[in-house]
Amino acid sequence: MREPLKADMFDELCPSPLTPIRVGDKWAGMIIRCLEDGPRRFSELRVPLRGITPKSLTHSLRTLEQSGFVSRQERSRSVEYALTPLGRSLLEPLNAACAWAEEHWDELVDAHEAAYQASRRTPTP
Template sequence: MREPLDPDMFDPVCPSDLAPIRFGDKWSGLIIRCLEHGPRRFSELRVPLRGISAKVLTGSLRTLERDGLVSRTAHPGPLQRVEYALTPLGRSLLGPMATACAWAEEHWDELLDAREAAAGLT
């Protein structure tokens, strides 16, 4: 059995929309990170992605599947179970995402300063 996803794996004071490098839609990068250590069920993904609605999560998963980054496997049985997993193509994004995250962390103060300066101009 897999270890459950940490409900606090994404820092709420570290909004993903601050990073200027985005992978897919607002949630795609976070979904990919949730699938990094193996397949997950829809309900498992909702734990760390508290701010996402079921409709938006479904749409993001479908887009990731359409783009070949995520696979969807339905397990038959009396209680049908569906799992999502990274494909080899999706897994190949983990390295570039780690690089982008490291860059954003290194330049976090500059990014915040730029956002605050821009907000002061409006």
């Protein structure tokens, strides 16, 4: 039996507009991470992805499946999602992107905050 996914698997800020590199939609990279250690049921994925709605999770899983990154496997009473070999090939680039983002996190936060402040100062006609 595999270990359950941890509720705190992802930082509270993720997904955020600070994520500089995305595969698919804003949830796809995290879904791929959740499937890294083996197949998972929909309800298992919702634990660490607590900010996602069921509709968005379904949409993201379908998109990943259509792109060939995830397979949907029907079991006797449930459905499990798993990474395909193509999806598994994304793990190394995701690791590199995460390491880069961690190294440049402060710069990303500062740039995002500056852009937000600038958009609030835009004069109205």
